[in-house]
Amino acid sequence: MSPYVKASGLLFSTALLVASSAALATVNKPSATTSSPLSRVRMIRRNTLPQHVIVVVQENRSVDNLFQGFPGADTQNYGLNSKNQKVPLTQIALGASYDPSHAHGAFVTECNANLSGVCAMNGFDKEPCQNCPANTAYTYVNPNDITQYTMLASQYGLADHVLQPNEGPSQPGHVYLIAGQSGTIGTHWYMSENPLPRHSPPDDCLAQPNHTVLQIDMTTPYPGVEGNAVFPCIDPTPTILDELDQKHIEWRYYTSGLGSIWTAPYAVKHLYDNAADRARVIVPETNIISDIKKNALQPVSYVIPSGHNSDHPGKDNNGGPAWVASIVNAVGANSNYWPNTVIFVVWDDWGGWYDHYVPSHPSNPFGGTPDPYEYGFRVPLLAIGMTAKNAVDHTPRSSAAILHFIEDVFGLASLGTLDAQSDDLFGMFNFGSQYHAFKRIPTPGITPDTYLRRAPDTTPVDDD
Numbered sequence: 315m316s317p318y319v320k321a322s323g324l325l326f327s328t329a330l331l332v333a334s335s336a337a338l339a340t341v342n343k344p345s346a347t348t349s350s351p352l353s354r355v356r357m358i359r360r361n362t363l364p365q366h367v368i369v370v371v372q373e374n375r376s377v378d379n380l381f382q383g384f385p386g387a388d389t390q391n392y393g394l395n396s397k398n399q400k401v402p403l404t405q406i407a408l409g410a411s412y413d414p415s416h417a418h419g420a421f422v423t424e425c426n427a428n429l430s431g432v433c434a435m436n437g438f439d440k441e442p443c444q445n446c447p448a449n450t451a452y453t454y455v456n457p458n459d460i461t462q463y464t465m466l467a468s469q470y471g472l473a474d475h476v477l478q479p480n481e482g483p484s485q486p487g488h489v490y491l492i493a494g495q496s497g498t499i500g501t502h503w504y505m506s507e508n509p510l511p512r513h514s515p516p517d518d519c520l521a522q523p524n525h526t527v528l529q530i531d532m533t534t535p536y537p538g539v540e541g542n543a544v545f546p547c548i549d550p551t552p553t554i555l556d557e558l559d560q561k562h563i564e565w566r567y568y569t570s571g572l573g574s575i576w577t578a579p580y581a582v583k584h585l586y587d588n589a590a591d592r593a594r595v596i597v598p599e600t601n602i603i604s605d606i607k608k609n610a611l612q613p614v615s616y617v618i619p620s621g622h623n624s625d626h627p628g629k630d631n632n633g634g635p636a637w638v639a640s641i642v643n644a645v646g647a648n649s650n651y652w653p654n655t656v657i658f659v660v661w662d663d664w665g666g667w668y669d670h671y672v673p674s675h676p677s678n679p680f681g682g683t684p685d686p687y688e689y690g691f692r693v694p695l696l697a698i699g700m701t702a703k704n705a706v707d708h709t710p711r712s713s714a715a716i717l718h719f720i721e722d723v724f725g726l727a728s729l730g731t732l733d734a735q736s737d738d739l740f741g742m743f744n745f746g747s748q749y750h751a752f753k754r755i756p757t758p759g760i761t762p763d764t765y766l767r768r769a770p771d772t773t774p775v776d777d778d
Contacts (some may be wrong), residue, residue, distance in 0.1 A: 362746030363723050364699065366655040368602075369716055370617045370641060371491060371576070372634055373484065373626035374416060374665025375455070377474050377692040378403065380625075382454035384467060386706040387474045390670040393452050395439040396426070401452045403668065408459035408635075412450045413628030414666025415442040418506050418530065421481040421690060422537045424451070424666070431536040431675055431684030438668045451668045462635035462755050463696070466642065466659070469753060471697035471742045473707045477673050478663050478690030479714050479732050483508045485517065485527070485546070485575040487662040492578050492616070493550040494714045494731030497532065502680045504687055506530035506538075508575050509546040516573025518581040519547035530687050532678060538686025549583040554614075554717050554733075555591065556584075557726040564612040568599040570620040574775050576662075577618060598770040603762045606644040611651055614720060617641065620771035627665060637765070639755040642698055644762040646752035652700055656723075656743070659696040660713050676712075676735045688712075688732065697742040700750050711736040 426437035438451040479490040486496040486505045497504035507528040509517040526543040569577045579585040623637035675684040714732035719739040
């Protein structure tokens, strides 16, 4: 039984799922109206576009796991196992102690693709998960634990056909969210895993010399060949942050700690080597609240949570819904920002949890066909703001669409990576024609100021 009252039945057949995933490459090919900032923005009055974009990045959840049964969303309450038997999804707490693997190998196992790279989606019972009961991946979060997320989805927009750009864990996933790829320029190798040795931060350009990270050869077909381990300080060029720098558009990257696998600019060599860019990486992450209150919000902000507020499974990390709602509440309470700010909330990877939606592969400039590392399973995406459409958006895309949005809002060139193979998310908004009066999201016992009074959470984030 669904935890929600469904607006309509949305259990798709396998044939329809394969067709919808195959449509991703077709629907999201660049076109004159979606890939060019000038042509796109000519259709919309410049003064109706947002002046501020906040990207809140949470951790490790699939759509079926986090928004199971949400009205109008494409979710399924069962999955198939490796014997093609139906396995009902069971309910768990957001802070449950189970932490399924989400390494590239775990994706390959769960996907269980045929020779054409099309996932059968029936390998989740073979998911690596230490000290976990059987079928741990076939679960969904108790909706009572995510009240603020469902309220945000109900008041604003939820995109339910958003694929994780990469087929792997957090560090490459976070790099994709600023670069649309995870490889050093001039090579055909992409960072594909988290650094080794595990549990030994820092894990980026601050790491000890013995730290390495595996890469994947993008010239090989799916599931690819991993190897060529390098120091975890790669150099994808350009990133969206470089393009903002070139246009003299300010940005901030709020994070709970330097050296974390979630702090993408510190994993990118040229950003780390640039003192001005290092200064734009702000610790602790709660400074986003104080900057909003001080009217010091910059045009583009990324917000990376502490472990407790991250939704990352395995460590009673259940503070995420109130944390995200508090950022929205801080913006909504400031009349200087609510009319001109868009907030995206996206999860960096699927976390190893079951999802029924069949992912596809994008066009790969390196020649590996099917692409060995792109795309991953679905992740939720919330679009919040005064002009956000109150709807569930079913457009097939990857979360690199956020990069395309920033490009088109601020008149930047395309990075030419996965941003160019997705839409720009403008379809989730009615710029200039629809306005939401701000309505505070209840967070019992917590206000935005609560985070400013607390000591910074310096607990090391999980390394997967």
